[in-house]
Amino acid sequence: MKKLDINIFQAKHKTIHPEKGRVLIAEPFLQGPYFARSIILLTEHGSEGSVGFVLNKATDVYPDEVIEGLFNFDGELYIGGPVSSNTLHFIHTLGTMVPGSIKVTPSIYWGGDFEKVKELINSGAADRRNVRFFAGYAGWSPGQLETEIADNSWIVSTLDDKVIMNSESTTIWKESLASLGDIYKTWSNFPANPTYN
Template identity: 30%
Template sequence: MDGAFLTGQMLIAMPTIGDPRFERALILLCAHDETHAMGVAVNRPVEGLSVPDLLRRLDISAGAGVTETPVLMGGPVEMERGFVVHTDDYGAEHTIPVPGGYALTATREVLAAMAAPGAGPRRAILALGYAGWSAGQLEGELRHNVWLTCEADEALVFDDDHATKWTRALAKLGVDPQFLTAEAGRA
């Protein structure tokens, strides 16, 4: 990858990924450098669990503005831990900025802010777990055509049409999923 890092980009799982945990996954890369990569899947709702449900379980009183958006499965690592991807108009002590106008916060403070009208970020998703890669692992997967990448946008990250996010990300690249293959060519 010649030193190019993909923080703030979207990873689009290829149909031949071979790992059901990432089938049709769309992941916002929140960190990527020479030592690791970390991202949160933005299109995998947890069946039967909404943000208000989770706030109640954590004894956080939700204001009237908290909508019934689903909690997402962010990835297979630390699935018992919550991660909030949000617009960068909100920040706390442990907020990690993500290029493109995004941020990542994994504290109870951001959940309380989301529950209070007007206190939290303009847009946010709550995910359980994350996807992580060790040094060079993601680069190897990219070389082996496991992932495609595209620019992130607010609709792909935050809207509730989770069923179409993967296809819409591919469409940003001009790719029709029926023509995808894991084979690479050489000129």
């Protein structure tokens, strides 16, 4: 019998450093209600820490059920992370139409004038393809995210802006991990509960 010189539980990560606009893909062994099998868009990363939003943890609540004056928005409200879960945040592709927005990627912006976003949605100029709402956010103190990456909790990667804004929350983790190839494709097929085989 030939001995294989591989360990499917460890992968050699490409050296991609975290920065604004990149995504964190949870490794399949990361547990917990917020981060297990999660994909996080980093909207801020620097010497003061990091901020991001979990893209694939949808709730059973619709934003127009909890946001006063918002009508007929058919998108979901996502759990952005465990920090300040009673606060509302949003990303969008409306650019300078929303004053005060922070550019995160070539076409995705974070925050800005909330009343203007509501106005654009209510007038039909924006919808779930342009805006995503989050309750709470994911946050890391200075150096904390780098430590978690070194501990193999996260894979730093990139995603197309259209995938970030429009992907199905139930499949984005598996598809994003599998797209990295090699061992990651194997990881994408691991059962959520490792006792199942």
